[in-house]
Amino acid sequence: MQLFPCPFCGPRAESEFHFAGDLGNARPDDGDVSDARWSAYLHTRRNPKGAAREVWMHLTCGEIFAMDRDTVTHRVSGSHALAEGSTP
């Protein structure tokens, strides 16, 4: 069992967490959004091999936060709370 660092609760078991997508995938809301752009926001993922910046949810406390992780080694290099009012 790997431990992930929740910025609010500290290190907790990986099974308590849910992957919630790429960090910085902002919802397009500037009026005229094309099908392609909306589809890219909904579906297209960076899915990097190696260093990844991701949004995760800690299911037990319900908080959403950012985590820096390597998708090959599974090593976590850090996690932090999202700034108040910012887009994940």
Place this chain on the structure above:
Amino acid sequence: MTRHYSALSLLKEGLGGHRGWEPAWRSPQPKSRYDVVVVGGGGHGLATAYYLARTHGIRDVAVIEKGWIGGGNTGRNTTVVRSNYFFPESAALYEMALKLYEGLSRELDFNIMLSQRGMLSLAHSPMEMELAARTVNAMQINGIDAELLGIDEVRRKIPAYDFGPGARHPVLGGVWQGRGGTARHDAVAWGYARAADGLGVDLIQGCEVEDFIVEGGRCRGVKTTRGEIRADRVGVAVAGHSSVLAAKAGFGLPVTSYTLQACVSEPVKPIVDCVVLAPALGTYVSQSDKGDLVFGGGLDRIPSYAQRGNLPVLETVITGLLEMFPCFRQLKLMRQWAGIVDVVPDSSPILGESPLPGLFLNCGWGTGGFKAIPAGGVLLAHLLATGRHHEVSRPFDLDRFARGRLIDEAAGSGIAH
């Protein structure tokens, strides 16, 4: 040297000490140019090369594999073949694959050990029985063999299951596809590789694609660890690494790579003679010809390119198996492994030309690529040979995400995505 496989050639080689067998395929140096280059030497890539040569007469083809033939997901799956999907588009696709599997040993002159022992998907509640009936109806309307089984029939199929009064997961019935079953996964890769090689296809192992050659906005070949290889058209069938190659080609995909685990027990005498899936438990099992129980379950919930598994999901899968078949508790686990699968939001594959013209995709099979290998090969070969969709692959184009025409097979995929 003996190339053809038959009882006569076996007898002849047996008398000669088996020293005259020709290697199943050559290991040629890559040429600087081919008509078509297929990236990925797994089942889908090899089948693509075979159908390019056999169906379309395009024999100037190279398959480029960074590791070895069939060493990725083709050698890491649990060998199940079936076509019990819900939507007509999927039924056409997976039934095409199953029908090709049914004639494949003869076609390739290579025994893929297809065993249509039947597949049983269990239902544990009245609600699941209603969904099972709906699935059976959909399959029958799509022209695929399907039967709704009640509890008595399920008892006869899997007597070792825990039907006792204290059973953790009592069964009410299930969906039966009698033509489902298993095929030897390595043999599928080796059979296609040998047949493609026999038709003149170059299989280049230990050769990794580092970039694409793009000229005039079109893909003109690949840059590899063994030099540049130019081609009129390039196909990519690399499963969990699709996003990595797409990034090199300059576009993104609706794909997330996850680890999918599987395991085998020590071999025992025959005890389960069909494929059994319990969707509610996220566990499925079959018994190999050797006697070991081959089982697996859901994805690890962490995006990953590590070809190993995490313990929480393994625990869930094994717990589910032992609740289904308590008599398996004494079995030793022999091996556990994992592959990297390409998961798409609607659990359906992506087939078609990529945003980079000249580059064609076969990916997004997620947890279910093995059963689709012959169809994936036929359809990617059709795309590469004609530049146009086959009618079966058209609904699975990448454009379905922008058009909103998703084909959501979350239930048909069997294992939760």
